[in-house]
Amino acid sequence: MPIPEIQLSTWAKSQQTKLAINTHESIRKALNSPISKLKLNRFSEGNHFEIYLQGSYRNKTNIRADSDVDVVVQLNTIFCSNKSQMNPLDRKRYDSVFKSSNYTWNNFKQDILTSLHNYYPPGNIIVGKKSLKLQKGSNRIAADIIPCIQYRYYEKFESEHEDYISGICFYTRDSRREIINYPKLHFHNGADKNSKTKQNYKPTVRLFKNAKKMIINRYSYPLEAPSYYIECLLYNVPNNCFVNNRQDTYIKVVNWLCDNLNSSFICQNEMLNLFGNKPEQWKLENAQYFIQSLIELWENWYNARLRY
Known part of the structure; x- marks a missing residue:
């Protein structure tokens, strides 16, 4: 006996995202508050970092079983790239234009963590393997907060013309394994x-x-x-x-x-x-x-x- 059309249509219906939006706004307020380390650090101030939803809530493919929301906090002042895969000439051009930054992904993650601890009551933030976890609260759902820096995928590099595909890059807590993804393209x-x-x-x-x-x-x-x-x-x-x-x-x-x-x-x-x-x-x-x-x-x- 096949699955009835009415059952499939029920499964296909869109679910409310209001709590996900509330959670996103709460995190945005926390990281943009006057006591936020991100607002005080010159490497991440102003519009150099962005905060956005990703995953099923952003894509409107969430169902009732989806219990938490993914929030990306992306620093664009610094970035990593696929330069190890470049040919020698492009690598030389790249290295002549860009220098290593003293402010790293780890610094950015720590600034986010400090900012969240300063904003939310004790016990609300847990450090996970890949994300910082905000616990469920009044009028919001639990969130996985992903501190990341911009990732640039270059097919070729010409110093006078930058042409790359933009993604994100972050690292696991224990093994420091690099993870690259492209949530905006998704x-x-x-x-x-x-x-x-x-x-x-x-x-x-x-x-x-x-x-x-x-x-x-x-x-x-x-x-x-x-x-x-x-x-x-x-x-x-x-x-x-x-x-x-x-x-x-x-x-x-x-x-x-x-x-x-x-x-x-x-x-x-x-x-x-x-x-x-x-x-x-x-x-x-x-x-x-x-x-x-x-x-x-x-x-x-x-x-x-x-x-x-």
Whole structure:
């Protein structure tokens, strides 16, 4: 028995983001307050840093199960880049233009941490592996605050003309491993695909995220399918699979993935590979298992409802 259209349409509905916006504004006030270290430090003052939402709340693909919000705090006064991959001539040009800064990502992170401690009551801020975690409070939800600096991906470097793709760069707490991502590109590409699919892409992302939740809750399957990976997975599906009828979309998307899933899939930012062995990549076999679980959910919907 297939999943009814009314159930799929419910899963596809947009959720409220008011608490996420409140959380974003609270963090913005904290880091722009008169006692903020960021306002006092000359390397990060003025408009040289920006604060913005990323992830499902920014992209409007959040579902009710999404409990926290990701907030990026990005310093643009300094940056890192892919200069190690440049040819010798471009590297020489690069080094003649830019010098190392005395103010580092670690300094920026510490200034953010101090500013948050100064603004919020004790116990509200926890230092995590990749982020600073703001606990849930009155009229706001929990947040992962990501201190980062600008990342520049140069295809070539000419000192008189800078041409690069902008992303973010930050480091893990324990291993100091560098993480590079492109949240603004992710947002832009998702909005573009949503427009090209007549506003059907983002509802479909929400639909499949809710389907995953149903699979885990009702079948107790050990799915390794984080929301970000699901969104990137669906980004690779052709636009003509996203239609107004949710049952047709479910069938078209799952059938296409069954026939075409492979290791060359890209993330929604179109800069990084979705599958691989890095900690920030999805394992192909986990995606295959997720797709098989979607098939079983569709084919055994009546039994799934009996277990509700």
